[in-house]
Amino acid sequence: MKLGGSLTSATSASPDLLNNWLQQRFVAAGENPALIGAWGVCSYAQFGRLGDEAARALAGLRLPGPSAVAVVGGHGPAATAWLLALEAAGHFVVPLAGNPAEHPARLAQVNAQWVVTADGFAWSLLPRIDEPSAHPLFRQLADRGAAGLVLFSSGTSGNPKAMVQDFSALLATYEDRRPNGLPVLALLGFDHIGGLNTLFGALAAGAPLVVPAANSPEVVAAAIARHRVVVLPASPTFLNLLLVSGAAAAHDLSSLRVITYGTEPMPESLLARLKAAFPRVRFIQTFGTSETGIVRTSSPEGDSTYLRFEDPKLAWKIVDDELWLRSATQIEGYLNASNERFTADGWFRTGDRVEQGPDGTLRVLGRLGELINVGGEKLMPAEVESVVLSVPGVTDCRVRGEPNALTGQTVVVDVVASVADHEALRAAIRAACRERLARHKAPTRVTFVPSVSGERMKKVR
């Protein structure tokens, strides 16, 4: 059985199929652009109809209860419409993007029963397995009538951790956004809490979301200029590359008024260069973890890398230099890992090393553990190590993060080799990583060493 659509069977909007308050916003925004990208312009009216189409297809399946459904795509109209339709119907939604080689393991972790593959206005729906997931976290959500959202974070064992959160509660936090119509750019991924935050924020505000065809500084700058984007959520690394590539100077970015940045520490020197390049822009630091959701913050002064939490639903404290958070939107738990980073009384240990500034402010200094942050995209060494170890000629290896002025940190691997041709082995290691891992996880530096220290997984021979 396969179902598909492309908004050819447009019907009148029926408000009960999507989340009520969102549906009302879509009706109010009417012919205003909702999503702008490779597919052209999708108006809010069109988007509402696409949501109906998805909801009808879903109802037609006559599913006996909440099911795990993956949505493969990006911030396109069909993928987004499916996300919302699945939420409204109380299902467990797994947005997937990036390297498709990483998808099968994730689908298996979640036990996804259906897979929606979306591209622009078009989508197709295919069954994957016939057996509903009986995970207690899913049952817990189903019992209170809430939809689930599953995102992945880097796990210490090399397996990404599947985080389950209450999708209905998350979406409800956007209801108080006032309509503003200010064009926003989508830079972070569809499978990333930051990318979803941008998406839901724009939709709740009835604003156009501009989705660039690629995330290179050049393509993004051209999209900002063309669509007069006002709000740019980005990582410090991306903002650095925007300046270094010359893209900021080559395009008219005068429409920008707000740049929000987060996901990795902002160097003071970079913020100073950004302020000089964009004198009319307000810079706002955001803070979020996949586990706790995006948190509202303010900076005491515009040019400060200190921040202050402004979210009434969030509590924070610093324990041994580590930031601990407790929020209303934190995840229910992991499908495939223990909740060891949560304390019994609900605090989440972020793993971020912070220092306290004046008047209740704080500043993120970096990471405490092994987690590597490449331009805001995170990974654990074990993920890469397991791929490197599978390359013939590698006896042992150790992956670590190294500071880098272009991407904040970069992935470096020390390799113990059993072959003499290091140049060829280096190329083979990089090729294997590129094929099997997301782009940011591939080591940029491969060094050959006589031995590596520490209790890493050793190659079994």
Place this chain on the structure above:
Amino acid sequence: MLNREQALALVLRRLAALGRELGKPALQDADEQTRLFGEAAALDSIGLVTLIADLEEDIRVATGKTVTLADEKAMSRLTSPFRRVDLLAEYVVEIVGR
């Protein structure tokens, strides 16, 4: 020490090797004017970081010097040394000569 021609040869050789690795044959025909990063450029950010790491290794082998090409000073330059092959080669000469 490296002169401009030597540095240029290092950069072009590395770029060609990276082109083979990434399946971008055009990089093997790169010349002084080839754009590395930015408009109509050959590399993405991870590719650029990879090229820089390779070059640092080459410089270490060729001169015995351990250098860092991507640092805050390089970032702050009005014209980035990472935009074009010739700019990068000249930057390598300057860094190695320090």
